[in-house]
Amino acid sequence: MTASAATAVASRPQADRPPLVRLRGLTKSYGSMVAVKPLDLDIQSGDFYALLGPSGCGKTTLLRMIGGFTEPTAGTVEIDGVDVTRMGPERRPTNMVFQGYGLFPHMTVRQNIAYGLKLAKLPAAEVETRVKEIIGLVRLEQLAERRPDGLSGGQAQRVALARALVMRPRVLLLDEPLAALDLQLRKAMQEELRRIHRSIGGTFVFVTHDQGEAMALANRIAVMDAGACVQEGGPEEIYGAPRTRFISTFIGEANVLPGRRQGGRVTLEAGGSFADAGADEAVVVVVRPEAMALGGNLPQGAVKLTGRLADSVFLGPYVRYRVELPGGGEIILHSQDFALRHRLAVDDTVEVGWTTDVQRVLADR
């Protein structure tokens, strides 16, 4: 129990190590409706892996195919070098924490957790030891003899987690694990999940539609849209270098400015231009609000736009400005220069800008 998430992150990517979960050409279609398009994905041992996307993007179907609850139309699922594509969930080295948890209401917390071990016909003493250990891990000692209807949402969540973890799965699958909890509890459970992952060092794969949750928990994220994996990588990479316009707006906040590249130079519809090598085509320029600068803070060689200051809000760590551009667009900007706020008034004409090293130029498709 020494391998920590931090070392797992540090050790990636590592092409020479075979992945724990290897998906190849995995596809699921219902009639003419394609839920998951042919997809390749590698998950390394020790990963805390997020399948992130809006509802209906196919992320849950993908998770269920890994767990064996949904049979793929084509492609293979390999876990630990074994092809498990045709195996049911009861035969796979995976366990799942279900959305809604699916706790057995007629069993106590302890009985719920012990159920899988008893099915596996483990000696009673071992069952007891392992159940006790896991109950300690998820801090349910006081509730062990209660039935699920006497538990709060967070407690039920921990029971579901314990029931799956006690099986010591090679891969733990979690379907929207925190969706049913309120905000406060969700934050606490995120911490709890990180702690548990750290202390047992297993491999967790979870599905979420909440990019904040993905960022908070995962060391690796696969962003899914319309049945396809559109980008896969570490959180910083996905945030800092979104590969598509969809990702840039789905993950965090971003200014997306349309323009056109012609002869190695991009000209924005809102004005402003800069040199950029590439084919002649319509493009969008993506800039994060915190990478934008305002007024006198503009650095040398920045791309500059002029607009009207429409709003400024003090949010504690930063001030959020909204600048309306003459063409109808707008720019969101986060600044930590609190003094600047007092020099600017709403309706002032202001200059905003950024240096080309913080922008992403993407083909507009």
Added chain:
Amino acid sequence: MPRNPVVLTLFALPATLIFLLFFLGPFIYFVVMSFWSVSLFRLSRDFTLVNYLDVYREYGYSVAFTFAIALLIAVIATLLAFGFAYLIRFRAGRLGPTLLFVTLITMFGGYLVKIYAWRTILGTTGILNTGLIELGIIDEPVSWLLYNPGAVVATLTHFLLPFAVLPLYGSLRGISDAQLAAARDLGARPLRMLIDIVLPQCQPGILVAFMLTFFIAAGDYVTPRLVGGTATAMAGNFVENQFITALNAPQSSALAVAILAVSAGTVLLLRAVMRRTLAVR
């Protein structure tokens, strides 16, 4: 819900009155009556146990026969209904509500209609015989299909099936898909899942389904008359005969009370057995 005790009492009053007036009152009257006697169409209100003695001496066999046939019907109906409800709940997908609707519709099909339908199926010139002759499987109509205890079991099972489906479906609806998926994920095969997860949570539904079918079957006297033939006189037929032809309400009441007691005992026994066998270990 209102909290005011006066208002609550007023709300509960109609149901309580109906229960007392139309259920408990007559029931107590019949129990008391069963200790009286009748001679020359005249009621004697002196306490006697002779009616119960006669239940044992004269009707013991028919009570036992009724018990056996009602048990058979209740077991078959509950098992079939469980399978049906299970299909509707977990396998039918979008067809589920339609299937349930069809079940409800057949419930309104009526009692006599079902009896006559089965006679049309099983009779000498019935659908089954005609079909078998057309197919060349038999040369002459077989007569043993109708007018025997089997026909009573078939008819009453058909009639009672919807009564058993509804409570079972109600119980099964309380079991989420996630529970079944979780059990499977933890390594449970279908039979284990049924025993460990589904049945324990279905106990109230099973009990109600069994109770409804058993009580109705045990008290029936019309079906045995119409499809049971010469050898299928159930206790209800003697209740009716004593009550209507002999005008011996006390004897009739004692027989009815005895059937009720046997039925209630059976249901309590089933409950105890279920609790024991389905307890989480």
Added chain:
Amino acid sequence: MKRIHRPRLDGLVRTRSLAATPFPRRRLLQGAGALGAAAMLGGGSAQAATSLKLMCWEGYDVFLEGGDFLAKNDMSLDKTYIGAPEEIVAKLRISPREVDLGCPYFIEVPFMAAEGLLQPLDLDKLPNFKNLFPAIVDAARSNMTYEDKWYSAPFTWASIPLMYNANEVKEPLESWMDMLKPEFKGKSAIPADPTSVFATWGRVVTGNQSPNRMTLAELDETVKFLIDMKKNHLRTIAASYGELADLFARKEILVCEGAEWVAPLAGEDVDIKWSFPKEGTMSYIEGWSMGSHTSNPDAVYAIIDNALSVDGQLAGAEYNLLPITNAEALPKLSEANRSLYPYDDIASFFTTKVRIEEMYLLEADGINASWDDYIKGWETVMKA
């Protein structure tokens, strides 16, 4: 009602209509639906000036109401349909004021008269009584009078002959024992009506011409015979006489102990004939009687007389497929009804073809069977 000529649709539709329409006497079993319907019937139109409390078999009330009698006389009937005639005895015992008139089983009338449950009838107040067939009045006299006074007024009658499907049975059957021939094994039935079963078969088995007054030994012998017949010969014991018609129609049986009106109910596909076997055939006459505590004897007389009138007779007879007792109604009677009953030969019918039974003993004497013994005997048959 045109039930006689209605084409047969199919088994289900026909039998359903049987279950739903009123029936003559001794439809022993109608299921919960009919019982519920009967319970709902109380009350009638409360606005009528006169209301009478009636207890009778379902369908018999049509005799009383024939010719729009109720509306013309601003009268209403508070009806209770019976499942057994003994209910009338019990009701008159417990609350005599609750029965203005009823149709007690005629063999029980002398006993009821002796008990003071019925009022003697003043025949002057029943003008139509003098139009009744004399043969019927003679046949009814022994049971419907007590100490030379009439306590019941005959309005219809029926017999329990040997019925058979003449499409299959070519030779007329002349003995009840013909029903036990091997070719009718599994093809015959009796009704679940102990009264007629013991009257019919008691006579056959013991030769006692008063089958309601058998000795215990004779009853025992009859019971044993019936058990043997039930176990080894009968297709079923029919729940009702209507059920017998259905059994004929569905070709379940070829022969049975039945009643004349069963024949038309069996439909046109089967030609049902009947005979009055040489051992004797039971017949019974139905009459209206007045409760001893009626508050309105004049109204009761008026409505009973209407049941005996041409209008009442025609309405009730055609509706129930039962015979008339008033000779004046004969010219207007339908051909169908005439074909069922021996109106041409009615004088000798009651003296040569059928027998009128007498009352059972009510109290056991150790040698002769009482009513309770008959019921016990019937249950023994059922249980066997």
